[in-house]
Amino acid sequence: MTASSGSLRLPAIQSGTTWSGSSSAGAVRRYERSAMGSPLRLQIHGELSATQGEGAWNRASEDIEATEQALSRFRDDSELTLLNRAIPRPEPVATTRRLYRALAEAERAWRVTGGWFDPRILRDLERMGYRGVPQGAAVSAADDDGSDARSTWRRRPWLVRHPRRHMIELLEPVDLGGIGKGLALRWAWHALSLPRSVGALLEAGGDLVLGGPTSDGGPWMVGIEDPAGAPGPLAVTALRGGALCTSSVRINHWVGDDGRPLHHLVDPRTGQPGGAGLLAVSVAAADPAWAEVWSKTLFLLGRSRMGDAARRRGLAAWWVEADGSLHMTPAARPLTAWTAA
């Protein structure tokens, strides 16, 4: 078997609750390192030589590293940091293809979600204390709670693109944290270039993308974390392919200067932490970037509105409300193999 016999394509989300096959345990190779402030893990199921496995892992790691170097606001020399610091820039600037595609995808997510996914919340994150490296005067000096009405600001375009030469005009500083991780997983998944007979699961900080056969022939069993911190999962999903991403306040939360509890999922309408009545939202989708976008958007919609929005779009979503109860959409039920209690 050779690693170049084919490449895994990003699969469509598929139910894996029913299957038939043998349970012959095949080889499982595991790799792990730190990336984007989180663990980066890769499992490869199937017959693959150590050299091929190492090669795939190195390709994915290098791709993640390149994405982080382009999109991170926690690196002093990242392309995004330099771009944010240069605002306001009077003329378009050439970017790498990676940053250009990330900004274009973020702008599309901003439009598709009606502004609920808004990368311009960087200012609010910094103001609330969730800081990376300094992002320039445009971030530290701006305060949208002043004369600039927030509703007007939300509708204001913030990116001008010139596709042919990867030229952009970034009008406001942005944070590509959430969608950046999803894009990193998308691109690293393609960089794996594994044979179709081999299955893989790539995980970065609670978001993951998977596809291909498992070593036991069954579906990929992926737990949904209990945001209250319990050791076991609240639910277990059975997936054949696609991505599963979670927006949760379990880790990134803190207490503000005024004593209020804060977290990193900011409502662009108010500039304050959103997701009233929710602790976590998980979304399964074909693509990790869009699973990330929808998990964050549904979280920000809050308990009262997210269920309808998810059902209307046919999203497979699980969410944990403030009382610890687990809920799911009709599209998520066929993908759910087990729930606690």
Place this chain on the structure above:
Amino acid sequence: VSEAVRLAARPADGRGRTGTRFWAPVPLHVVLIGGASCAMYAVSLAGVNQLQSANAQALAADRAPAAQAVTALTQNTDQVQAAVTQAQAALAKTTAQYDALTKRLADLESRLSTAASTVGAASQQASLAKLPTIHAAPAAAAPPAIHATSGASGAPLP
């Protein structure tokens, strides 16, 4: 003309040799005028006939669409009549089925009523039975083995 010549050759008193009386001779121009009149009459009659024939043809051509429409209408009427006949047959069949279904529904309602009374009686008997007290709910089944967990981001590498 030969008759006129023959008459002209008769005796002037109008009698033949056997004593038979002859008609008076007719002048040739009278005969010619009579012939011409007959010819003109024949020509006129032919013209009139031709005119009548043309009129009859035009009238027939004018009436042709109406005749065709009448024919088509007749055929349509026949089809409608056939459809009505079929609908009547279907209605009769449906009515018969509905009657049969009504009888079955009535029977089913009767059986449901009987079952409801039976269930009611069973419920009363069940409430009389003493069941053991459950002090703790059974524990949920353990989760299946998982390959990974999706959750909050930012967890440091252990």
